[in-house]
Amino acid sequence: xxxxxxxxxxxxxxxxxxxxxxxxxxxxxxxxxxxxxxxxxxxxxxxxxxxxxxxxxxxxxxxxxxxxxxxxxxxxxxxxxxxxxxxxxxxxxxxxxxxxxxxxxxxxxxxxxxxxxxxxxxxxxxxxxxxxxxxxxxxxxxxxxxxxxxxxxxxxxxxxxxxxxxxxxxxxxxxxxxxxxxxxxxxxxxxxxxxxxxxxxxxxxxxxxxxxxxxxxxxxxxxxxxxxxxxxxxxxxxxxxxxxxxxxxxxxxxxxxxxxxxxxxxxxxxxxxxxxxxxxxxxxxxxxxxxxxxxxxxxxxxxxxxxxxxxxxxxxxxxxxxxxxxxxxxxxxxxxxxxxxxxxxxxxxxxxxxxxxxxxxxxxxxxxxxxxxxxxxxxxxxxxxxxxxxxxxxxxxxxxxxxxxxxxxxxxxxxxxxxx
Amino acid sequence: xxxxxxxxxxxxxxxxxxxxxxxxxxxxxxxxxxxxxxxxxxxxxxxxxxxxxxxxxxxxxxxxxxxxxxxxxxxxxxxxxxxxxxxxxxxxxxxxxxxxxxxxxxxxxxxxxxxxxxxxxxxxxxxxxxxxxxxxxxxxxxxxxxxxxxxxxxxxxxxxxxxxxxxxxxxxxxxxxxxxxxxxxxxxxxxxxxxxxxxxxxxxxxxxxxxxxxxxxxxxxxxxxxxxxxxxxxxxxxxxxxxxxxx
Numbered sequence: 230x231x232x233x234x235x236x237x238x239x240x241x242x243x244x245x246x247x248x249x250x251x252x253x254x255x256x257x258x259x260x261x262x263x264x265x266x267x268x269x270x271x272x273x274x275x276x277x278x279x280x281x282x283x284x285x286x287x288x289x290x291x292x293x294x295x296x297x298x299x300x301x302x303x304x305x306x307x308x309x310x311x312x313x314x315x316x317x318x319x320x321x322x323x324x325x326x327x328x329x330x331x332x333x334x335x336x337x338x339x340x341x342x343x344x345x346x347x348x349x350x351x352x353x354x355x356x357x358x359x360x361x362x363x364x365x366x367x368x369x370x371x372x373x374x375x376x377x378x379x380x381x382x383x384x385x386x387x388x389x390x391x392x393x394x395x396x397x398x399x400x401x402x403x404x405x406x407x408x409x410x411x412x413x414x415x416x417x418x419x420x421x422x423x424x425x426x427x428x429x430x431x432x433x434x435x436x437x438x439x440x441x442x443x444x445x446x447x448x449x450x451x452x453x454x455x456x457x458x459x460x461x462x463x464x465x466x467x468x469x470x471x472x473x474x475x476x477x478x479x480x481x482x483x484x485x486x487x488x489x490x491x492x493x494x495x496x497x498x499x500x501x502x503x504x505x506x507x508x509x510x511x512x513x514x515x516x517x518x519x520x521x522x523x524x525x526x527x528x529x530x531x532x533x534x535x536x537x538x539x540x541x542x543x544x545x546x547x548x549x550x551x552x553x554x555x556x557x558x559x560x561x562x563x564x565x566x567x568x569x570x571x572x573x574x575x576x577x578x579x580x581x582x583x584x585x586x587x588x589x590x591x592x593x594x595x596x597x598x599x600x601x602x603x604x605x606x607x608x609x610x611x612x613x614x615x616x617x618x619x620x621x622x623x624x625x626x627x628x629x630x631x632x633x634x635x636x637x638x639x640x641x642x643x644x645x646x647x648x649x
Numbered sequence: 650x651x652x653x654x655x656x657x658x659x660x661x662x663x664x665x666x667x668x669x670x671x672x673x674x675x676x677x678x679x680x681x682x683x684x685x686x687x688x689x690x691x692x693x694x695x696x697x698x699x700x701x702x703x704x705x706x707x708x709x710x711x712x713x714x715x716x717x718x719x720x721x722x723x724x725x726x727x728x729x730x731x732x733x734x735x736x737x738x739x740x741x742x743x744x745x746x747x748x749x750x751x752x753x754x755x756x757x758x759x760x761x762x763x764x765x766x767x768x769x770x771x772x773x774x775x776x777x778x779x780x781x782x783x784x785x786x787x788x789x790x791x792x793x794x795x796x797x798x799x800x801x802x803x804x805x806x807x808x809x810x811x812x813x814x815x816x817x818x819x820x821x822x823x824x825x826x827x828x829x830x831x832x833x834x835x836x837x838x839x840x841x842x843x844x845x846x847x848x849x850x851x852x853x854x855x856x857x858x859x860x861x862x863x864x865x866x867x868x869x870x871x872x873x874x875x876x877x878x879x880x881x882x883x884x885x886x887x888x889x890x891x892x893x894x895x896x
Contacts, residue, residue, distance in 0.1 A: 232658075232696050232719065249694040252664050276661040276712045277765045278743035282757040287885075294855060295889065298742040301665030301788065349671065349692055360693030361671075362686055365678050372678065380674040393672055394665045394788040397847045397855070405852035484762040634694075645663050 248637055250350040250360060252302055253644025257614065257633045259626070266621075266629050269614040271607065271637070273488045275648035284597040289315050289566070289588055290401050296584065296599065300646040301394045302345065303601075305338035305386050306458075306577040307584075307646075308399050314584040317571030319592070321402045321564055326554060330389050330408070331399060333547045335458055335575065337385025339540040341393070342578035343505070343533045344382060346641045347434065348375020351530055354635050355437045371433070374426050378537065381423050385544060388412050402562030410556055417548045420541055427538050434534040435520055440635050441527040442620040447500050447609040449507030451581060456512075456539050458576040464511050465501065473574045476583055480600055490604045490647035500608030503580025504640065505532035514539070526613055529639040566592035577602055579643050603640070603647035610640050653703040653801060656688040656723060657733075660716045661743055661771055662709030665788040666734035667691045673791055683802050702727040704801050710736040710743055710771035717777055724778040729806065731797065732774045735787040739859040739891040742787070743771040747892040782806040785840050785858035787890060793842055810842045813861040814854050818845035826853045833878050833886060838864045859891045866894070 232247040248255045254275045260268035280299055284292055293311035297304040309331050316323065323331075348371065349361045356367055364372040383393040388408045390396020398405040448467050452460030463471040463479070471479045482491040495501055506529050509517065517535050521528050572585040580602030587596040617636050621629050659667055671677065671692060690696035698719075705727035711717055724730050735741045746754055747770045759765060774780050784793050784807070793807070800807050814836035818825075826834040826848050834853035836845065840861040847854050873883045887894040 232690065232698060247690055247696040249690045249696050250692060252691060253659075276716065276768050277755075277758065278661060278712075278771070279746075279754050279758050282754040283742070283745055285757065291886075291889070295742060295745075298663055298665075298787065301663045301668045304663070304665070345668075345671065353694070359695075360686075360689070361677065362681055362693060365681050369678065376674040376677060379672075383672055383674070391850050391852065392788070392846065394668055395857075397852050398850050400852070405847075406850040484759055484764055486762070486764065489765050 248634060248642075250353065251638060251642050251644065252300070253642070253647070255637075255642065255644045257637060259618075259630060259633065261626070264626070265623075266618050266626060269618050269633060270487065271611050271614060273490045273607070273644050273647055275489055275644045277489050277648050280649040281597045281599060284586070284594050287594050289319060289564075289592040289594065292586060292594055292597075293399070293401065294397070297395050299599065299601075299649045300643055302342050303338065303577045303579070303582070303643060303646055304395045305334050305390055306575050306582060308390070308396055309335055310573050310575045310582050310584040311586075312399060312401060313573035313575070314571040314586050315401055317573060318569035318586055318588050319564055319567060319571070320569065321562060323402060323562070324559060326407075326551065326559065327403055329547050329551050330404065332457060332459065333544055333551070334386055334389040334396060334399065336540045336544045336547065337382050337389065339382070339458065339578050340537055340544070341379055341382025341386065343537040343540070344375050344379035346578075347430070347530060347533050347537070348372060348379065350641070351638050354440060354638065374430060378423055378426055378430065381419055384419065385416055388416055402564060403559060407556070407559065410552060413548050413551055417545060417552075420545045420548070423541060427541055431534050431538060434530055437530070439527050441617070441632055441639070443523055444526045444613050444616050444620065444636070446506060446510065446524050446526055447502040447612060449510045450501045450503060451508040451511040452574045452576045456543055460574055460576075463574065463581065466510055467497070473572045473583075476572070476574060477585055477598055477600060480583070480605060482600060482604070488607065490607060490644075492607050493600070493605045494608075500612055501605070502609040503602045503605050505529060505536045505578075507580060508576060509535065526636065526639050529641070533641075566590070577646075579603055579641050579646070580605060599649060601643070601646040601649065603642045603644060606640050606642070607647070610637065610642070650683075652683060652685045654685050654687050654700070656698070656702045656705040656727065657686060657691070658688065658705065658707050658719070658723065659691065660707065660709030660720070660737070661712040662734070662736045662741070664691055664708070666708035666737070666784075669788045669791055669794055673795060676795055680798060684798065698722065698726070700726070704729040704731060706731050706733045707737055707774055708733045710740050710773055711777055712743065712768050712771040714767060720774060720777050729781040729801070730774070730778060732780045732783045734789050735785055735857055735859055735890050736771070737774045738783045738785055740771055740773045740893075741890055744892045745889055747771065783809070785810065785842060787857035790843055790846075809862065810840050811862050812841045813837055813864070814839045814841045814843065814845050814848070814858070817841050817843070818848045821845055821849055823848050826851070827872070827876060831876055833873070833883065835887060837872070838866065838869050838887065855889060856887055857890050860894070
């Protein structure tokens with residue numbers, strides 16, 4: 230039985246049965262004419278949970294708890310994005326310590342997600358194995374190294390958020406329990422210890438042979454804050470600077486018949502790409518320029534490992550600042566409920582994430598809009614797939630099919646997020 | 650020893666239960682001595698449903714005709730079928746507005762477009778198939794997941810948890826967030842097993858593990874009323890993970 234609906238070959242269309250080693254449910258459809266693959270389509274089949282409808286009618290302080298359930302891998306960044314949007318709507322300001330801790334949690338999520346993708350989901354392609362089971366046999370030391378890095382990302386998320394998935398300790402205006410200085414110092418030590426693994430990983434990932442032909446990168450956009458992953462707007466490689474409040478209009482999401490995720494059409498009608506490569510293209514630290522000789526989608530794994538290193542360094546810096554600031558008593562925040570609207574933009578591991586909420590004078594949510602990286606990337610992914618089959622014209626069906634799956638993984642899609 | 654053949658599948662959900670397994674970073678390589686992760690599309694290729702399984706671990710709720718068919722097929726092929734996590738056991742967050750007109754909710758997101766009109770109210774697995782064991786939690790605790798795998802390796806299944814979060818919270822000698830902190834904590838109605846993770850960090854229990862067997866809703870409501878929480882507020886909060894509370 231097929232694992233996705235309607236996956237049986239129909240006429241000259243062959244679908245790749247359910248994409249694997251990605252989050253959620255999707256497939257790629259290859260259209261054949263005789264022996265040639267002539268077209269390709271990406272399908273995101275995920276069943277919508279209708280989060281934007283579920284949130285309407287709930288009180289402001291429930292929004293982050295519910296919205297983070299959109300996705301597990303990205304739950305910390307969903308939680309933080311939702312908190313910021315709610316706080317903006319209700320004019321709640323948070324202390325510097327809370328802001329630093331939230332960013333620390335987001336960097337922890339970045340480390341965990343990138344390590345998961347690099348070492349469990351993508352690396353098997355390069356070594357010709359089926360997944361972590363194959364890695365455990367053929368490259369056990371690489372798997373162990375990846376899992377050590379991944380675990381540290383989770384330890385950071387747990388220390389701040391209380392839990393690696395669906396963090397509960399991050400609240401509107403503050404936190405439940407602050408991590409103590411001893412906990413932060415322990416994390417700092419663990420971050421120092423992981424640096425050798427991260428350096429070895431960069432060298433290793435950069436040494437892997439390319440699996441795909443050169444495919445150009447679409448115009449890119451990312452939150453304006455650079456390595457902090459936060460920002461009050463979007464910067465694009467085409468020179469635009471878009472305020473957060475205008476971002477949803479610029480992204481211009483529309484409903485299309487072939488996908489359950491809304492598709493961004495952008496004001497320019499050009500598809501933009503978001504994610505690790507996009508962030509680096511927007512603000513590339515000089516020391517990594519040599520890792521990206523060709524501006525190509527196939528460099529996405531390198532972009533992830535470089536970003537992973539940046540996240541480790543950033544986490545160390547944040548902990549240093551937290552320890553230097555000391556552990557003074559946090560003043561409880563009183564929320565004055567009022568009518569309002571808030572929008573926040575945070576860079577999730579897979580790219581730009583936007584949460585927007587409106588509240589009435591009782592603090593009840595009247596409208597919600599959530600735009601996720603994988604939804605934004607749909608156009609760029611579809612274009613890349615088309616370029617791939619053009620570049621591989623004449624190749625065997627099975628080769629194209631394999632390459633298409635690897636190409637989709639370059640975008641590390643998170644389909645639960647995309648559809649929500 | 651012959652390895653146990655597992656199917657690990659996500660239906661309508663966030664993949665958090667499957668990620669909880671992948672988050673067992675230290676134990677994961679060792680698990681490969683005991684289990685063959687034959688069907689685990691999130692982490693292993695290819696996704697082939699073939700042969701029989703010693704156990705199927707299913708995350709998520711059922712919300713499409715296809716998911717229903719897939720679940721029936723998994724049931725047929727598996728000795729044990731385990732509901733993994735709150736969505737699979739109780740319906741979870743996706744079900745929180747069950748009982749309302751789904752078409753109205755759909756239109757709030759998709760307008761008049763016919764996208765996703767085949768989906769139905771999210772239901773827990775037991776509305777479609779017999780379930781042999783459950784692991785609660787949004788997300789489940791790692792130690793419960795590893796405990797389940799250890800039980801399967803021994804040829805048994807985990808016992809149902811029959812005590813509330815409150816029991817573990819008292820054992821940890823936490824300040825009571827409801828009686829002493831005046832917060833809407835759902836620990837007394839919620840199934841335990843999390844070692845009172847949230848109340849131990851001064852965050853009220855949000856009920857993510859679903860109702861404890863024999864939950865005394867009437868008595869709890871009196872206690873909540875004494876603390877100034879009205880019935881509707883409490884019920885709404887309870888329904889975040891299990892919509893049937895309202896019945």
